[in-house]
Amino acid sequence: MRVAIAGAGLAGLSCAKYLAERGHTPIVYEARNVLGGKIAAWKDDDGDWYETGLHIFFGAYPNMLQLFRELDIEDRLQWKSHSMIFNQPEEPGTYSRFDFPDLPAPLNGVAAILSNNDMLTWSEKVSFGIGLIPAMLRGQAYVEECDSKSWSEWLRSQNIPERVNDEVFIAMSKALNFINPDEISSTVLLTALNRFLQEKNGSKMAFLDGAPPERLCQPMVDYIEANGGEVHLNRPLKNIILKDDNSVKSFQIGGKEGKTLENIYADAYVSALPVDIFKLLLPKQWKEIKIFKGLDGLKGVPVINIHLWFDRKLTDIDHLLFSRSKLLSVYADMSITCKEYEDPDRSMLELVFAPAKDWIGRSDQDIIEATLLELKKLFPMHFSGENQPTLRKYKVVKTPLSVYKAVPGCQKIRPSQKTPINNFFLTGDYTMQRYLASMEGAVLSGKLCAEVVNEAKENLSEPQAQEKA
Numbered sequence: 112m113r114v115a116i117a118g119a120g121l122a123g124l125s126c127a128k129y130l131a132e133r134g135h136t137p138i139v140y141e142a143r144n145v146l147g148g149k150i151a152a153w154k155d156d157d158g159d160w161y162e163t164g165l166h167i168f169f170g171a172y173p174n175m176l177q178l179f180r181e182l183d184i185e186d187r188l189q190w191k192s193h194s195m196i197f198n199q200p201e202e203p204g205t206y207s208r209f210d211f212p213d214l215p216a217p218l219n220g221v222a223a224i225l226s227n228n229d230m231l232t233w234s235e236k237v238s239f240g241i242g243l244i245p246a247m248l249r250g251q252a253y254v255e256e257c258d259s260k261s262w263s264e265w266l267r268s269q270n271i272p273e274r275v276n277d278e279v280f281i282a283m284s285k286a287l288n289f290i291n292p293d294e295i296s297s298t299v300l301l302t303a304l305n306r307f308l309q310e311k312n313g314s315k316m317a318f319l320d321g322a323p324p325e326r327l328c329q330p331m332v333d334y335i336e337a338n339g340g341e342v343h344l345n346r347p348l349k350n351i352i353l354k355d356d357n358s359v360k361s362f363q364i365g366g367k368e369g370k371t372l373e374n375i376y377a378d379a380y381v382s383a384l385p386v387d388i389f390k391l392l393l394p395k396q397w398k399e400i401k402i403f404k405g406l407d408g409l410k411g412v413p414v415i416n417i418h419l420w421f422d423r424k425l426t427d428i429d430h431l432l433f434s435r436s437k438l439l440s441v442y443a444d445m446s447i448t449c450k451e452y453e454d455p456d457r458s459m460l461e462l463v464f465a466p467a468k469d470w471i472g473r474s475d476q477d478i479i480e481a482t483l484l485e486l487k488k489l490f491p492m493h494f495s496g497e498n499q500p501t502l503r504k505y506k507v508v509k510t511p512l513s514v515y516k517a518v519p520g521c522q523k524i525r526p527s528q529k530t531p532i533n534n535f536f537l538t539g540d541y542t543m544q545r546y547l548a549s550m551e552g553a554v555l556s557g558k559l560c561a562e563v564v565n566e567a568k569e570n571l572s573e574p575q576a577q578e579k580a
């Protein structure tokens with residue numbers, strides 16, 4: 112079967128890869144001149160990379176790790192020590208660590224929490240542990256029910272002190288969905304905690320050894336092409352053209368260099384677009400169909416990724432850090448954590464700025480000034496006195512509509528990969544799969560989509576072939 116796929120983010124490429132593996136012919140059309148969507152990256156004039164987002168791979172990502180194995184690129188994941196490291200704003204320049212010992216789950220997680228005495232008191236740890244019991248006993252069904260509550264509401268319903276939020280979960284919530292605990296659905300945090308506590312290496316983190324488009328997306332494209340598929344850049348989906356029965360007749364794709372529109376005919380059609388863009392392209396005949404109407408409730412959240420190149424080393428930490436700063440989320444010194452960005456003498460800090468709703472419209476200059484002020488609070492020893500580091504250059508990458516904002520109530524409106532339109536399918540991190548809005552979620556959604564397209568093949572190839580003839 113020929114399958115036209117719009118979007119070459121992880122979901123579109125994953126769908127194409129697994130379709131090619133099953134003997135189908137995926138043709139991927141990407142609007143931009145770069146692969147990867149939310150993991151896209153670019154080189155500046157000095158040859159330095161800058162990225163849409165600081166990206167972390169977790170041990171709890173089975174489909175992503177399997178993909179690395181299938182592509183034979185496992186050595187590109189740079190695994191870090193099994194720890195979670197938090198800045199301590201009240202003691203600037205110091206860190207608080209949760210170190211997971213080499214024990215089976217959940218003992219390693221329990222030991223990591225119990226042995227950290229900087230952030231939570233014993234009574235807070237006990238009340239949090241008791242609060243988690245229903246999630247541990249009732250598993251995913253309970254986690255899904257909790258989508259009616261924000262994380263702050265859930266903590267209150269379990270009588271867990273607010274300080275637990277301030278100390279740990281503001282940072283976790285901003286890292287997972289770029290919003291605060293009073294907004295994020297408790298399903299998101301409970302899903303992550305379940306994975307981290309139930310799988311021995313669930314919370315172990317890895318950095319890719321270079322820029323995602325080259326080091327992860329390109330091997331996917333090579334695989335797709337080697338198996339008969341195609342991937343085209345600079346070819347945006349402009350319109351979904353329908354037949355009289357409201358199934359898809361063609362994808363109307365922008366021609367190269369803005370030239371005329373071209374109708375692409377296939378046996379099946381897949382949207383691997385971000386949800387906000389898909390909603391704009393939704394044909395009016397489909398707008399009242401329940402699965403598509405529900406998408407009104409899914410909206411991308413703003414986030415900003417910042418790169419600061421300094422003239423000297425500021426940290427020696429080979430890991431992700433949770434800043435616990437008001438404006439910033441996680442950050443890392445990429446000159447240490449990522450092989451291709453390595454610099455033995457100078458730091459390159461990559462920082463996620465979130466929540467970003469009040470900042471997304473501000474100038475790069477304003478954002479950098481605010482970021483430097485936050486860094487001065489975290490590391491006063493570097494930014495006071497005479498011999499202060501010089502910021503050599505910076506880059507700000509804004510994503511006004513990134514992953515869907517995971518507020519309460521989203522789980523029931525996330526669409527399945529199969530739609531009521533017999534030759535049209537959805538993939539993307541926002542579609543229903545158990546890993547929420549993440550790289551793992553995107554890869555899994557692509558795989559699930561390839562499965563449903565393949566299952567539909569008996570109903571698809573014949574009529575379409577006749578129509579083209």
Ligand SMILES: Cc1cc2nc3c(=O)[nH]c(=O)nc-3n(C[C@H](O)[C@H](O)[C@H](O)COP(=O)(O)OP(=O)(O)OC[C@H]3O[C@@H](n4cnc5c(N)ncnc54)[C@H](O)[C@@H]3O)c2cc1C
Pocket residue numbers: 117118119120121122123140141142143146147148149150163164165166167168346347348349383384385388414415416463510513514538539540541548549550551552553
């Ligand atoms: C700042 C930031 C940090 C993140 N950190 C992490 C992390 O640490 N760990 C993690 O697991 N996840 C992280 N994520 C989330 C992760 O990047 C996404 O969940 C995932 O990459 C989404 O993939 P996708 O294929 O569903 O969507 P996208 O990547 O958005 O792909 C959609 C593609 O469609 C293309 N497109 C748009 N319009 C058209 C059109 N008209 N025609 C054709 N193509 C079109 C886009 O250009 C894009 O390539 C982060 C995201 C951001 C923004």
